[in-house]
Structure formats: structure tokens, C-alpha cells
Amino acid sequence: MVIVDSGDLLNEDEEIPDSVQQTTQLKAELIAQIYNKIGVDAVNVGELDLVLGLDFLKGLAKKQNFPFVSANLVDAKDQPIFKRYVIKKINGKNVGIFGVIGDTSEMTAKVSEITKGAASVQDPLKAAESIVKELAGKVDYMIALTHQGTNRDWVIARRVAGIDLVVGGHDKQKTKEPFEAGKTLIVQAGEKNQYQGMLEVTMDGTKTAHNTLLPYGDDIPSDAAVKKMISDYNDKVAQIYGGSSESKQAPANVALRLTACEPCHADQVKKWQTTDHAKAYDTLVKKSHQFDPKCLACHTTRFEQPEGFSMKAQQPELVNIQCESCHGFAKEHLTDMKPLPTPKPAVALCIKCHTADRCPNFERDYEKVLAKIKH
């Protein structure tokens, strides 16, 4: 099997706050170790991978059994920073795999800003043509790992002869059926670990292919060794924040911040306690995710905002989605009876956490879901 990734593997955020820099890097190292274990053949570099730091990524790349590839990401001397391509031999066939990142003005500016000018993006078409020419006659199948969006994947597929498969990235498309640009197939496997793409290619003259997009879910059994690696990571993260990754409930006797709202809004607080917002933190504890900032951002009150839940302090009185999560910072309302910033929140606030990938029908069913928490 040839196993590849088209980039933006390690990180989701365009900026990483100092409070989670260490844990984000720890997670990146964990993902790389898991990919080592899986036996991945090549990973393309996306711009969000560079947010961790170019030196960090170069150091990470050196420690792995698989290469990060990029044919058009260059240093100040116009030299490739990562391997341009790899060739994998499988079933008696040579498969060439190279990577490119998009060169839109937005992307080039982002890469330059993120790497503080240490990296720049060259023309991906020229880079692809150069590699196809270099590998002509040496490979039986050519894979381009791209990180530039599907529109540009069409361009590279049509203009660079000799590419059999484009595995795309960046715009999070899900291709149940590959796009066909002449003899070149274009695929992409969605985002956020929701799908695994599998393409079976018959290496006769036609190179006919059958594509499957497998959704990841609870029916997929866990690998014991990977589970142990994740558990060790959770322990390290917990230690950083002075806690334990053991599944432990938040102390029952801790007065949540919303007890300050209760004297005037007792009915609302009582109703809130029956909703899922009141159990949001417990759902993390059950999965040992209570130190994962990605999860805490939506499962606590005012995450990393002034006087809100912080990774460093881990305040137990600010767990769960309390009043201020939706109605805004209530300090002046409590002290001076000033109106709340958002007495009646709109759906735009909710979809910051109830994103389309987590809650696909949230906006369509908004009235129905709102009824569950209305108070």
C-alpha cells in the first residue's frame, strides 16, 4: 500500500497562543510518531504545518521514517527546504510522489509571514513539470500531493502531463468519486480525520481506479499501541498543567461562576442545569480530553479570554458552557447592573462552536436545537 498525506497534518490554527505552544508541539510529535508506526510514505507540507515553526518542522522531519515533501517551498537561497519527491517500489512498480503548495498571493504572503521570510513559494506548475521530466521513464505511476485548493488542482492536472493522481488539500473537499481531468484523477479526503481515502489502481495499460472514502467512526477498532501513545501524550499534557489525565470529574462542591447570576435568574440557572451545556466539561473528562485546548475552547467559559478559563490556571469554576459563554462578559452587569453584551445571542455565536463539520444540520435545525436550551 502507498500511504500519503496532502498537508496541514499537524495543526489547525493560524496562530498558536503561547499558553498552548508546548502542547501543540507535543501533539505534532505524537502525530508524526503515529505516522511512523503506520508506515506513511510521504507527507506534503501545508501552510498550517509551518505555523509550528519552520525550524521545529525541519527538526521533526529529520526524526521520522517518512519524508515531508515539497518541491516548491524554498529557502532564502532558493534551495528546497524539504525533499522534493520520493519513489516507492510496490508490487514491482515504481510510484513517484512529490508535493507542492499553492502560490496564490494569499498563500505566499502567509508562508512568508509565518516563517518570517525564511521560506518562500515558487511556481508549483514549474516545480511539477520539472519533477515529471526528471522522473520520466523511472516511475510507473506519479502522485502529486498538492496543497492549493481544487481549482488549482484542475490546472496542474490539465497542464502537467504525466501526473496520474492529484491528492489535493487546503479546501477540504470530499471526493467520493474522483474528478477526472483527462487521464489524471483528483481526490481529496475532507478534513479533521473524518475520512480515509482509498484508491485501488489496476496497473494495466488503462490504470483504471476504484475510489472509496471511508468515514472514521466508533466502528473502526482502535490500535492498542497507538492508544498507548495517545494515553502517554495525555499524561504529558496533564503534567504540564499540573493535573492528571485520569478520568476525574470536576469537583462537585466547586461553585461555578454562574452562581453569581442565580440570585436574580434562578429559573434560568435551574433550566441550564438540565441542558447539555451544563455537562460539556464532563464529556471531555470521559474521553481524557480535559487538557486538550481544541476541546476546552468550546467546553469551558470564555476560554483564554480576560477572566475566562485559561490553560495555565485550569479554573474549575469556569468549566462547562455557562452564562457568559453566550451572553458575554458579565462583570459590569453584576457590579453596576449594566446590560449584558448579548442578552439574546444569534446563531452566528453558536456556530463558532457548532461548526458545520461537527454539527452538519445545526443552522437548518436551529429553532429545534434552540428549544433544548431556551430559558
Add this chain to the structure above:
Amino acid sequence: MIPAALREIRKYGDLDWFSAQMPQEVRMKKIFYFTLLLFCAAILMSIGIPMNSSRAAEGTTITIAYSSNMMGYLEPCG
């Protein structure tokens, strides 16, 4: 019709194709049936070769497992 034609061709089997002793009609029939034979052989070969090559290609299926935009998620998001 075919057996009769073949018997007639066999009667002149020792003669060269373009010999003056071979009647024109027999010559045309000989050319026709020989061409038909070549044509059938060509069809059988064209069917046979892909079958042979697919037998050779058994075991030359490659599977490509690909992922995109994982963004640090260890489990499916949602």
C-alpha cells in the same frame, strides 16, 4: 456451401495461387477463405492478448491510502 467450396479448393491444392491452370473462381474463393481465416485468427489473438496480460497483471494492483487536512485531530472531529 463452405464445405463445397473447400472441396473445390482442395482439388487445385497443388497448384500455385496464381497459376494459369487454376480457375479464376477457385482462386477468388481461395483468397477469400484464407483472408477470412487470417481475420478470425487476428480477432482471437486480440481477445487472447489482454486476457494474457491481465493474468500477468494479477498482483499489480496498487492501493493508495490518502488523507487530507487532518489539522492535528487524533479522532474524527464531531
